[in-house]
Amino acid sequence: MQYCTSCAFPAVAATPLTFNAAGVCSGCRATESKRAIDWSTRRELFRKLVDEYRNDSGYDCLLPVSGGKDSYFAAHVAKEFGLKALMVTYHGNNYLPEGERNLLRMKDEFNFDHIIFRPSTDVLIRLNRLGFTKTGDMNWHCHAGIFTYPMQLAIRFRIPLAFWGDHGFTEQGGMYSHNDFFEYTAKDRYEHALHGYDWPDFVEESENLSAKDMQFLMYPSDDQILDVGLRGIFLSNYFYYDGTVHADIALKNYHWEAAEQDFDRTFRRTSNLDDMHENGVHDYLKFIKFGYGRGTDHANYEIREGRMTRKTGIAMVRKYDHVKPRDLQRWLCYVGMSEDEFDALADEFRDKRVWRIVDGQWVKDNIWGGESAYGPVKGLPAWAK
Ligand SMILES: [Zn+2]
Incomplete structure (x- = not known):
């Protein structure tokens, strides 16, 4: 798997990316060109x-x-x-x-x-x-x-x-x-x-x-x-867009509140308070599909704005992206589904470019080098059948 040399994005991303000769992704280059705008x-x-x-x-x-x-x-x-x-x-x-x-x-x-x-x-x-x-x-x-x-x-x-x-x-x-x-x-x-x-x-x-x-x-x-x-x-x-700055404006001027508790899958407490599963099980499915989640997304924002080093960003990816979140149980209860049923269905969405099966485990490459196993195979996508 190719990773951006500037942020933490993998080549297989939910938002399509291209890389230049230096391996810098199109998202990082868009942030660079934003700075040149008056x-x-x-x-x-x-x-x-x-x-x-x-x-x-x-x-x-x-x-x-x-x-x-x-x-x-x-x-x-x-x-x-x-x-x-x-x-x-x-x-x-x-x-x-x-x-x-x-x-x-x-x-x-x-x-x-x-x-x-x-x-x-x-x-x-x-x-x-x-x-x-x-x-x-x-x-x-x-x-x-x-x-x-x-x-x-x-x-x-x-x-x-x-x-x-x-x-x-x-x-x-x-x-x-x-x-x-x-x-x-x-x-x-x-x-x-x-x-x-x-x-x-x-x-x-x-x-x-x-x-x-x-x-x-x-x-x-x-x-x-x-x-x-x-x-x-x-x-x-029309305005230089930076979610972290917007959170500051809202906090300082309009009595806005960040999340009171940490999320399981990201260090940011200012995103997606409109849905308790958006940073949780919804984002866990992104990891299942693409092999990354909001640990990567939110680190990228901070890296691109110069508030986080790429090394710290990768530590965030390592800490958060694979975590199966606690809110899964609430969602299963909400819709009436078992965890086994969820895991088997989720596996059907795994991307062939990201995942492989080794000894009954889902395995993928890591941005910090090498590969890791991320749990047992419970269901099969069409490409693995
Ligand atoms: Zn990048």
Whole structure:
């Protein structure tokens, strides 16, 4: 396995990467080119853009928010530029208490109206189970809900401008340049956020899920988007985007709370408080699939910003990436599944480029050199059958 010589990313990553002759990944190079941008000019471009959308009778912009540090940053920006924003939340039912308090506090801290949509728990449990068995991601419904429901409301309230935070594939993997001013589209939603699945893939008799249960996952039509003139811009094209800095802004100015307890799979306590499994079993499945997890992702952010050495980053990868988290038991109970069933199904998603079977164990290469065994084989992916 090839690893970036600058950060800790492996060549087989959830966000596609390329390497230059020196072995530096496209994500690290995107961070380098970010530093060359004149961000005060970008701020003025942003001002010009939002000035075109100010209006006397309706909302100036829509903010899809989870209550996280980046949501607070988006609301902070909207407030600073004097915009009347409507905040919209897709609530996936598994918030940490700190995350829930952060979410509910936003309407008071920013004086914006806030709509929170909560699907029925029964439908969410069925979507969790099906997301896992079908795509290897129990939180597929979260990605789908977050990237769909706010746009439905943008159409309903006729708000032509929505602010997204960063484009993950660009910030982590360098998919686009910040000079492209990439915007949110139905294609981006389907291919990146939803991993190439959409709600019809979840109409499933065995789970008793019908189209009627998933109206909140149905993306507006092209005609509706054209009629409202709806655009989704990424703030990361206009402001230097750094989640650690955003957490500081939220903590210092808006009574925002980080997680009270350490997570099992990352050193960061400021990410993904909107879902107790996002840093836990959801991320453990990323390790099963790709051989790395948030230990790597979060170390990379810090390495690229110069706040962590690559050596310390690799120590974080070694400490966190393989850990089977404690919240697995809660999730199994939530959806009614046994741990053996979970392990066997999870094994079916192992990537051939990462994993091999040696003496009944799953084995892979390590960034710190050599190979290790990471537990017994319980299920087989198609390539191993
Ligand atoms: Zn890199």
